[in-house]
Amino acid sequence: MTTKQIVLSGRPNGKPVLENFQTNNFELAEIKDSEILLEAMFFSVDPYMRGRMNDAKSYVPPFEVGKPITGGVVAKVLKSNSVNFKENDIVTGNLPWQQHCVITENGLLKIATSVAPASYYLGILGMPGLTAYFGLMHIGKPKAGETVVVSGAAGAVGIVVGQIAKLQGCRVVGIAGSDEKVKLLKEEFGFDEVINYKTCNDLKKAITDTCPKAVDIYYDNVGGEISDAVISNINFNARIVLCGQIALYNSTETPMGPRLQHMLLTRSVLMQGFIIGNYQSQFSEGMGQLSLWLKEGKLKYKETIVQGFDKLPAALLGLFEGNNIGKMIVEV
16 A cells, blocks of 8 residues: 655754655555554644654654654544454554554554544644643632733643633633634633734733733743743742743744843742653543543633644744644644
């Protein structure tokens, strides 16, 4: 059986371009005992993938040049030699960028599309939702009446963070990059205030104005100058949840910025970075709570769905232009 795959054709220097990807025809082997033939339905594109394009040591190995990109995928079982999966089951797992693949069952999770749309398992019921939940609840530890600021607020993680913070009784201020996103976050997702950093002349003042009691929890998806401005308005005993640094992912050198350690020291601030794999043993807790809130209508979600397998590279690059609202998904 012949299928298509998208491989990393070369490592980017700075911002990736379409030429860093190549689409190939690929011949699949026949499935063996305990193996499964899958047909991809939805692909997740995520900012962390940019880091894996570099040949650098990190918490996960880099993508290999000439090999398929891998990431979160929802797929349908076409044929199974496994006792645990049957034809037409819908599954999710970390899979290659291929229209079809033959794999063992290790790491595959059968999903219930009666609970939520299949694509939600790449978003609010997948890595982004769990990242939002554990980062905010386990590191941020929100208390009613506190002020929470979320950068990258209109992204897959930020939208969920803001809503969970509201469920905890917090005042929530988002930072996003367009008037459309500002309107959506306030009107549909319940954020108290949202700052458009692209049209704001003085971000530090805007944060002071929208956070009159200062910032108790900063959920940092962005880094860079936005984080410098937020941290300059941080409260005593505040918590900074260090989730992402999308403003810096394409930098070719380390930028110089304000040195904020004295502020963290004198205000007794906790800053903690994390990756979602740190909480793997507690995923059932997070999935259970997110599913319940979703079922009860307490959480809403937004997806930006791009049509076509060949659009995967463009969709990934679009993350760094702010082209997505909520989770960026590619539907085959």
